[in-house]
Amino acid sequence: MKKILKIALYFIFIVFIMFVATAYSSSPSDQSTQTNTNNTTANDQNIASPAILKQGMPPEAQTGNVDISYIKQKWVDIPYANASATEKLDIYLPNEGTGPFPAIISIHGGGYAFGDKVGPDLQSALQGLTRGYAVVSIDYRLSSEAKFPAQINDVKAAIRFIRANAERYNLKSDKIAVWGGSAGGGLSALAGTSGDVKELQDPKLGNANQSDRVQAVVDWYGPINFLAMDNHFKQSGIAGQPHNTSDSFESMLMGQQITLIPDKVKQANPETYITPDDPPFFIQHGTADNMVPTQQSVDFASELEKVLGKDKVTLELLQSAGHGDPMFSTPENIEKVLDFLDKYLK
Helix, strand or coil: CHHHHHHHHHHHHHHHHHHHHHHHHCCHHHHHHHHHHHHCCCCHHHCCCHHHHCCCCCHHHCCCCCCCCCCCCEEEEEECCCCCCCCEEEEECCCCCCCCEEEEEEECCCCCCCCCCCCHHHHHHHHHHHHCCEEEEECCCCCCCCCCCHHHHHHHHHHHHHHHCCCCCCEEEEEEEEEEECHHHHHHHHHHHCCCCHHHCCHHHCCCCCCCCCCEEEEECCCCCHHHHHHHHHHHCCCCCCCCCCCCHHHHHHCCCHHHCHHHHHHCCHHHHCCCCCCCEEEEEECCCCCCCCHHHHHHHHHHHHHHCHHHEEEEEECCCCCCCHHHHCHHHHHHHHHHHHHHHC
16 A cells, blocks of 8 residues: 555656646746847847838848858958947859959848848849859848938948958959849938938948948839828829838838928938939839839939939839839849949949
């Protein structure tokens, strides 16, 4: 009898230990601690607010899905400034050729709230490697980390860093293009028209003695005039994503509902800074875009042509293409972009 009781007590003890271990491993507080540990990184700015998430994830907001293993010479996560852990860039050189190489700076999209330097925007830019271009992919502070003009401050700081370190990385300091889609297209356009504009520079980010001018711009369906976007959708008949609301991507970028701060919003509009010495532009936009209205690019191209002339501005509307449509990244379309860059960078 004593032996049976002893076995029973031993069995109960084992069951109790297993129960405690299971409860501990699934404890909510333990899971929370693990999540917080994993999320407390330089990528905290990728975690958008609930207001931003209501706007929907842009297609170019995917992250970290580009194969770069085939590229023999590359440098990754190089800090180009020190205001944030976000301010890093990657440099990829062609597998063929001795250089120095003209450089394409790839600026990712994602509503100023999502995305990173190794997302789908990079995949398109990397096609330039086969045409003798170096590709520089940059991260910039997202709207959940810092408000405008931090984003263009970062883009300009990255341009200055590349120019200052061109010899070290086998690049041509006088042959730099910017290429981006959506928010990246808007930032590319803004970098193109605001070369060396002091109001959009932050010299504390480094290399203040260098110019942030670029020699060519590729703008894919970038937002230009934030305050006109909702009206453009209304005129086109497309039920597009709203932009004048307090929780829109643009309002989150600017730090306030854009309709309440028109003067500040004007500072983010590339049209504000157009001058005759701006670089040539290659602009493409889909006619079925329901996130950034096509008229944004039509009006921007028109304003550029008035000052630069038609020979320096190319506008192509891709029929029936949506926002981030695969039509933009077809081999045939990439060839068009690279032909444009060849004209001005080679």
